[in-house]
Amino acid sequence: MDEFFSLFIEEMGEPIFRQEVPPSSIERYSGKLPKKLLEYWTEHGWCGYGDGIFWTVNPQDYEGVAASFIEGTALEGRDTYHVIARGAFGDLYLYGENSGFSLDIVAHTSQYCSRVNELDAGNMDKEVQGFFLLVERESNDFGDLFEPAYNKLGKLDHDEMYGFVPALAFGGPCDLAHLEKVKAVEHLVLLAQISTLEPYSFSDF
Numbered sequence: 001m002d003e004f005f006s007l008f009i010e011e012m013g014e015p016i017f018r019q020e021v022p023p024s025s026i027e028r029y030s031g032k033l034p035k036k037l038l039e040y041w042t043e044h045g046w047c048g049y050g051d052g053i054f055w056t057v058n059p060q061d062y063e064g065v066a067a068s069f070i071e072g073t074a075l076e077g078r079d080t081y082h083v084i085a086r087g088a089f090g091d092l093y094l095y096g097e098n099s100g101f102s103l104d105i106v107a108h109t110s111q112y113c114s115r116v117n118e119l120d121a122g123n124m125d126k127e128v129q130g131f132f133l134l135v136e137r138e139s140n141d142f143g144d145l146f147e148p149a150y151n152k153l154g155k156l157d158h159d160e161m162y163g164f165v166p167a168l169a170f171g172g173p174c175d176l177a178h179l180e181k182v183k184a185v186e187h188l189v190l191l192a193q194i195s196t197l198e199p200y201s202f203s204d205f
Helices: 003-012 023-029 035-044 059-070 121-134 146-153 184-194
Strands: 015-019 046-049 054-056 081-087 091-096 100-106 111-114 160-164 179-183
Touching (some): 003 046, 003 121, 023 035, 023 059, 035 121, 059 081, 059 091, 059 184, 146 160, 146 179, 160 184, 179 184
Antiparallel strands (some): 015 046, 046 054, 054 081, 081 091, 091 100, 100 111, 160 179
């Protein structure tokens, strides 16, 4: 394990629910995702960290999610994006084939943050290491609700997330009482369908 991934685990927490990555997935994303990321997949698999607050995922499982959020927005056609990680509440981390780690989506509020990023083929390994070094546990703990949700609803499985029911876009309350364990892909597609993805504005911070 390299020092960057070791520091990531120190920040995020120990892995759970490891899924081995098949050679077919490595082959599928070779040339589309950085070699270092594929090496991490081979070494660590796809799994949750810190009791499930953060997950590395199979991008193929989330193709429909990415398409549902991006379709009809200013992001459509800008790049080919792949979801490579997600948070317990549906934060999505996407890698663009031409722009790298340039897009984050906060699914429950249907907002995104994009960055202008010129991909340097010579620094792609460092970009992957930097992503895992800089991602924070706190930024995936929406409203400090992870621990209360974990204690009330239990540990997430690899295909689950904590979702607000009814969804915030439907006017649902943003509190523990209205959180449920839901199937991640299905819930994320639903969120994409009920609210148009908008960029963050300065007033949101």
